[in-house]
Amino acid sequence: MDFCAIDFETATHERNSACELGVCVVENSQIISTKTWLIKPPSFPYFNPRNIDVHGILPNDVKDSPTFDEIWYEVQDMMYGSLMIAHNASFDAGVLRSCLDFYGMFKPNINYLCSIQVAKKSWNYLPKYGLKHLAEHHQIRFNHHRAGDDAEACARIALLGFEKLFITRNEEISESFQAKLKKL
Template sequence: YPYFNPYNIAVHGITPKDVQDAPTFDEIWHEAEALMYGNLMIAHNAGFDAGVLRSCLDHYGFFKPKMNYLCSISIAKKSWKGLPKYGLKSLAEQHNIQFNHHRAGADAEVCAKISLLGFNQMMLTRNDEVQEVMKKNLKIL
């Protein structure tokens, strides 16, 4: 789809052929939005993901919904101060979580596991507690 950076192909292993028959962003956005709306979104290096989502919404002329999101890096930094690295792979190794790095589903699952472990470390059990403790890190799309 119009351009695939060779570096990204090397990192993620996704080629144009892999997605040639996949629906485009504008064809699936409303379904994805319905899943996200009203929920707290968490991603590792979330600022990057939010920027990509904003760019896609702008490209297709879609309204940007008000969505709260957090970065699992900030969750990890609050939960385990002083670690040498806070990358997804490093955090997974720290917690003995095996995964296939740079594969979307596996990365999302590890991000969720790390976030839940972090919330447990901070003794947060409810969404309102998470939002209160993480309010400085909470962002709006």
């Protein structure tokens, strides 16, 4: 299994307001690296208080951080040729699309899958499929709503789900999740 798990935190309700990005790279079913970037969003210095309540990131935390377009090439290198997985992937894919659009950058030709779909297929008896609940169920400790931690927890949950479903190769993901696999 080769994929990257991503997670964004945003400063406002605007999808292009990424203030933190985490990417966890999985190669041969092993987590090989996780990286987090604080990002100065286009809305800077404005952050919606509701967003701050969720992730705890303040404008002062990102005042000297790069903008999304300044980190994208490093991020893209980590994601190159990979399947992208995110928990509630429509949100994270939407943030990625909006950030790329805002800076006039090309979208990579990448497929993405939601780890909620993997979890529902793997553990169809659970009452909840939020990242925190799944992490607790699998005894995965993490700092919820911080992008690197969320991306790594997502990767661990996806790996456990694939193991439960006896999926050992990326090609098998396409077969098992054909309708759930989306293009960025």
